[in-house]
Amino acid sequence: MGGTPAEGMSAVALDAARVHGVCLDSRAVQPGDLYAALPGAKSHGARFAKGALDRGAAAIVTDPRGVEQLREADLLSAVPVLVTQDPRAVLGALSAAVYQSHTLAPETFAVTGTNGKTTTTYLLRSLLSALGCTTGLIGTIEILAGEEPIPSVLTTPEAPQLHALMSRMAQAGVSSAAMEVSSHSLEFRRVAGLRFAVSGFTNLTQDHLDLHGSMEEYLAAKARLFTPEYSDRAVVSVDDQWGQALAVTSADLGVPTATLLTRPARAGESADWMVTDVSRVGLGHRFGVRHRDGRSLMAGTELPGAFNVSNAALALVMLLEGGVSLETLQAALDSEDAPLTPSVPGRMQVVHTHPTAIVDFAHNPDALVRALESVRTDQGRVIVVFGATGERDTSKRPIMGELAARHSDVVIVTDDDPHGEEPGGIRAQVMQGARDAAVPGVELLEVAPRADAIAAAARMAGEHDVILVAGRGHEVWQEVKGVNLALDDREELRRAFGNGVSDSSSRIDTE
Ligand SMILES: CC(=O)N[C@H]1[C@@H](OP(=O)(O)OP(=O)(O)OC[C@H]2O[C@@H](n3ccc(=O)[nH]c3=O)[C@H](O)[C@@H]2O)O[C@H](CO)[C@@H](O)[C@@H]1O[C@H](C)C(=O)N[C@@H](C)C(=O)N[C@H](CCC(=O)O)C(=O)O
Ligand SMILES: Nc1ncnc2c1ncn2[C@@H]1O[C@H](COP(=O)(O)OP(=O)(O)OP(=O)(O)O)[C@@H](O)[C@H]1O
Numbered sequence: 472m473g474g475t476p477a478e479g480m481s482a483v484a485l486d487a488a489r490v491h492g493v494c495l496d497s498r499a500v501q502p503g504d505l506y507a508a509l510p511g512a513k514s515h516g517a518r519f520a521k522g523a524l525d526r527g528a529a530a531i532v533t534d535p536r537g538v539e540q541l542r543e544a545d546l547l548s549a550v551p552v553l554v555t556q557d558p559r560a561v562l563g564a565l566s567a568a569v570y571q572s573h574t575l576a577p578e579t580f581a582v583t584g585t586n587g588k589t590t591t592t593y594l595l596r597s598l599l600s601a602l603g604c605t606t607g608l609i610g611t612i613e614i615l616a617g618e619e620p621i622p623s624v625l626t627t628p629e630a631p632q633l634h635a636l637m638s639r640m641a642q643a644g645v646s647s648a649a650m651e652v653s654s655h656s657l658e659f660r661r662v663a664g665l666r667f668a669v670s671g672f673t674n675l676t677q678d679h680l681d682l683h684g685s686m687e688e689y690l691a692a693k694a695r696l697f698t699p700e701y702s703d704r705a706v707v708s709v710d711d712q713w714g715q716a717l718a719v720t721s722a723d724l725g726v727p728t729a730t731l732l733t734r735p736a737r738a739g740e741s742a743d744w745m746v747t748d749v750s751r752v753g754l755g756h757r758f759g760v761r762h763r764d765g766r767s768l769m770a771g772t773e774l775p776g777a778f779n780v781s782n783a784a785l786a787l788v789m790l791l792e793g794g795v796s797l798e799t800l801q802a803a804l805d806s807e808d809a810p811l812t813p814s815v816p817g818r819m820q821v822v823h824t825h826p827t828a829i830v831d832f833a834h835n836p837d838a839l840v841r842a843l844e845s846v847r848t849d850q851g852r853v854i855v856v857f858g859a860t861g862e863r864d865t866s867k868r869p870i871m872g873e874l875a876a877r878h879s880d881v882v883i884v885t886d887d888d889p890h891g892e893e894p895g896g897i898r899a900q901v902m903q904g905a906r907d908a909a910v911p912g913v914e915l916l917e918v919a920p921r922a923d924a925i926a927a928a929a930r931m932a933g934e935h936d937v938i939l940v941a942g943r944g945h946e947v948w949q950e951v952k953g954v955n956l957a958l959d960d961r962e963e964l965r966r967a968f969g970n971g972v973s974d975s976s977s978r979i980d981t982e
Contacts, residue, residue: 489503489529489530490503490504490505490529490530490569491503491504491529491569492504492505492569492570492631492635493505493507493562493565493566493569493570493630493631493634493635494506494507494523494528494631495507495508495509495516495562495629495631497516497519497520497522497523497526498519498522500522500523500526500527500528501526501527502526502527502529503527503529504523504526504527504528504529505528505529505530505531505532505565505569506520506523506524506528506530506531506532507531507532507533507558507562507565507631508520508523508531508532508533508537508541508558509533509534509537509558509559509562510534510536510537515536515537515540516533516537517531517533517536517537517538517540517541517544518540520533520537520540520541520544520546521544521546524546524549524550528550529550529551530550530551530552530553531550531551531552531553532552532553532554532555532558532561532562532565533552533553533554533558534554534555534556534557534558535554535556537554537558538552538554559630559659559660559663560660560663562629562630562631562660562663563630563634563660563661563662563663563664563665564663564664566630566631566633566634566635566664567634567664567665569634570631570634570635570637570638571638572633572634572635572637572638572641572664572665573664573666575637575638575641575642576637576638576640576641576665576666577607577637577640577641577645577646577647577648578646578647578648578668578793579607579637579647579648579649579650579665579666579667579668580592580595580599580647580648580649580650580667580668580669580670580671580789580790580793581650581651581652581662581667581669581670581671581696581701581702582595582649582650582651582652582670582671582672582673582785582789583651583652583653583654583657583670583671583672583673583693583696584671584672584673584674584675584693584708585673585674585675585676585677585678585835585837585838586673586674586676586778586833586835586837586838586841587673587674587778587781587782587785588610588611588626588651588652588653588673589610589611589612589626589651589815589818589832590774590779590782590815590818591649591671591673591782591785591786592608592609592610592649592650592651593608593649593813593815594772594782594783594786594810594811594813595649595786595789595790596608596615596649596813597808597810597811597812597813598786598787598790598800598803598810598811599647599649599790600808600810601803601806601808601810602790602795602799602800602803604646604647605617605643605644605645605646605647606645606646606647606648606649607636607640607643607645607647607648607649607650608648608649608650609623609627609628609633609636609648609649609650609651610623610626610627610649610650610651611623611626611651611945612815612816612817612945614628614636616636616639616640616643616645617640617643617644617645619643621636621639625653625655625656625661626651626653626655626656627650627651627652627653627655627656627661627662628661629659629661630660630661630662630663630664633661633662633665634664634665637665650667652670652696654682654689654692654693655682657692657693657695657696658682658692662696662701665701666701666702666703667696667701667702667703668703668704668793669702669703669704669705669706669789669790669792669793670696670697670701670702670704670705670706671705671706671707671708671785671786671788671789672693672697672705672706672707672708672714672717673708673781673782673785674708674710674711674713674714674781674837675689675690675693675711675713675714676711676835676836676837676838677835677836677837677864677866677867677870678835678864678867681863681864681865686713690713690716690717693717694717694720694721697717697720697721697724697726697728698721698724698726699724699725699726702721702726703726703727704726704727704728704729704792704793705718705721705726705727705728705729706728706729706730706731706744706785706788706789706792707721707728707729707730707731708730708731708732708733708781708785709730709731709732709742710732710733710734710781714730718730727792729743729744729788729792730742730743730744731743731744731745731746731784731785731788732744732745732746733746733780733781733784733785734746734781741763742763743762743763744760744761744762744763744784744788744791745760745761745763746758746759746760746780746781746784747759747760747761747767748769749777749780752771752773753773754773754774754775754821755771755772755773755774755775755779755812756771756772756777756779756780757769757770757771758770758771758780758783758784760784760787760788766797767797768787768797768800768801768804769801769804770783770784770787770804770811771804771809771811772811772812773809773811773812774811774812774815774818774819775819775821775829775845775846776819776841776842776845777841777844777845778841778845779819783811786811787800816944816945817830817831817832817943817944817945817946817960817961818831818832818944818945819831819842819845820944820961822961822964822965823938823964823965823968825934826851826932826933826934826935826936826937826938827846827936827937827938828928828929828932828937828938828940828964828968829846829937829938829939829940830940830943830944830960830961830964831939831940831941831942831944832941832942832943832944832945833857833941833942834857834859834860834887834941834942834943835867835871836867836870836871836874839855839857839871839874839875839878839941840874840878842939842941843855843874843875843878843879843939844878846937846939847878847937848935848937850935851933851934851935851936851937852879852880852881852932852933852936852937853878853879853880853881853936853937853939854879854880854881854883854928854931854932854936854937854938854939855875855878855879855881855882855883855938855939855940855941856883856885856921856924856925856928856938856939856940856941857871857875857883857884857885857887857901857939857940857941857942858884858885858886858887858894858897858898858901858921858942859871859887859897859900859901859942860887860888860889860890860897860942861887861888861889861890861891861892861894861897862890862891862892863890865900868897868900868901868904869900869901869903869904869907870904871901871904872884872900872901872902872903872904872905872906872907872908873904873905873907873908875901875905876904876905876906876908876910876913876915877908877910879913879939880912880913880914881913881914881916881928881931882905882913882914882915882916883916883917883918883924883927883928884898884901884902884905884915884916884917884918884924885898885917885918885919885920885921885923885924886898886919886920886921886949887921887942887943887949888943888946888949888950888951889950889951889952890950890951890952891952891953894919894951895919898917898919902915902917921949921958921960921963922958922963925940925960925963925964925967926963926966926967928940928967929964929967929968930967938964940960940963940964943958943960944960946958946959946960947959
């Protein structure tokens with residue numbers, strides 16, 4: 472590399488002796504790293520170049536705006552600077568070259584879709600382990616390289632971390648990995664330079680419209696995964712219109728694509744794989760998965776919720792399409808391991824019985840309805856506690872309020888992560904939707920803070936009622952105006968039931 476900005480990446484050869492890593496956060500730079508100074512929504516990474524250099528950055532990659540900022544700060548001649556119009560477009564390839572991940576990466580199964588990514592990756596990991604593989608996991612809750620846990624900040628990490636992880640997994644002997652691919656990561660090309668053995672699509676429903684603008688754009692972001700650039704094969708759930716459209720484009724682009732229908736077929740509908748013979752067993756289900764050529768297997772999952780049959784079927788079909796034989800998979804399913812009942816933190820997690828109290832991550836309209844439907848019994852009431860996130864897709868707030876009122880007996884609206892927003896204003900929008908639904912007999916309460924709302928639910932629940940605390944799942948921090956406050960819905964529920972419930976209600980509005 473030369474000491475002046477190189478126009479265009481083709482002019483540049485990475486000097487492996489000098490560049491040992493790639494990093495896009497000045498605060499995390501290690502000596503010898505290539506610092507990627509990227510344009511961001513709030514600032515430009517070039518603003519932080521001095522910090523990166525102080526920490527030992529060996530080179531910088533940036534865009535022309537970044538070069539200007541480096542020039543103004545008199546940092547242009549400090550280290551070699553690579554300049555390209557769109558640094559995110561080359562970050563995957565640069566990271567792959569530095570970490571040698573293209574030769575080392577384990578066979579990876581990618582899952583995308585609005586809901587079900589985390590659960591499906593846990594199901595894949597559990598099945599792969601039952602098949603004797605050393606496994607890896609990358610997703611919202613945690614990253615695992617074999618048994619080694621690595622903290623997870625994003626659902627899908629940035630390209631440098633992803634490529635470094637792939638190398639680390641290879642060193643840990645990981646042969647197969649399951650990974651969540653968010654629409655944000657596809658939009659920002661975080662997965663550039665990776666190839667997936669099989670990519671799976673769960674569903675598309677309203678979420679993240681603040682980033683994508685419309686459902687069509689949201690699908691277009693997801694669809695980037697289903698191209699020959701990323702995927703050797705695809706399994707697309709065609710339960711909704713978006714999956715049906717995606718299956719067509721994926722196949723048209725030359726990705727061998729299998730379709731999966733996990734709900735009953737409507738007239739004229741068919742798919743390569745279908746879910747059959749679904750029966751409820753306790754909180755879980757037994758079900759079959761059948762190919763249109765007649766091959767089939769039988770499976771069972773104790774994970775609550777009909778949607779977990781869809782997630783489990785997707786995981787099974789991804790493995791079958793990836794080359795695992797039906798007989799081998801059936802043998803793993805019939806083993807003592809119960810590979811379709813992994814413990815997934817904060818996803819339909821039963822925290823208390825009599826009354827049943829469940830913590831779930833449902834934080835968008837479709838997930839909330841499905842979670843509420845799956846906890847309905849004919850014996851008691853459904854009490855839901857939830858709120859909406861601040862500074863995110865505001866249009867879903869009244870919709871979720873309305874749906875909660877339609878599918879519950881008691882709705883307790885509280886706070887989620889308000890971030891920088893005024894929590895009372897967020898609650899008011901959710902409450903408005905619940906009120907507008909005008910469902911006779913439903914009780915609407917607004918209770919804050921969240922711990923008090925959970926306590927109120929525990930206090931009012933009878934033995935046969937079900938409490939669903941939705942929206943935060945595994946999360947243990949609540950972010951309020953830049954401060955992280957300790958808050959774990961599971962702990963609050965245990966406290967409410969275990970230690971009794973205080974009489975001092977902080978209810979602030981009752982209807
Ligand atoms: C909307 C979004 O995705 N934003 C990402 C974006 O932030 P940004 O554009 O605001 O960055 P910025 O603050 O302007 O900073 C510009 C650059 O300067 C760098 N910087 C900044 C400060 C500093 O001191 N030093 C430094 O080097 C930053 O690393 C960045 O590269 O680039 C940052 C650096 O990589 C990301 O951390 C950040 O993700 C934030 C944390 C985030 O919350 N992302 C969420 C929305 C997200 O991606 N979620 C999806 C899952 C969604 C779902 O399905 O639920 C995910 O995959 O996790
Ligand atoms: N296949 C599905 N269809 C609809 N809802 C689902 C499905 N699977 C799970 N859910 C609901 O969505 C919530 C989130 O599930 P999960 O974490 O598996 O999805 P995710 O796609 O990883 O979500 P996120 O992107 O928000 O992290 C669950 O807690 C459950 O309420």
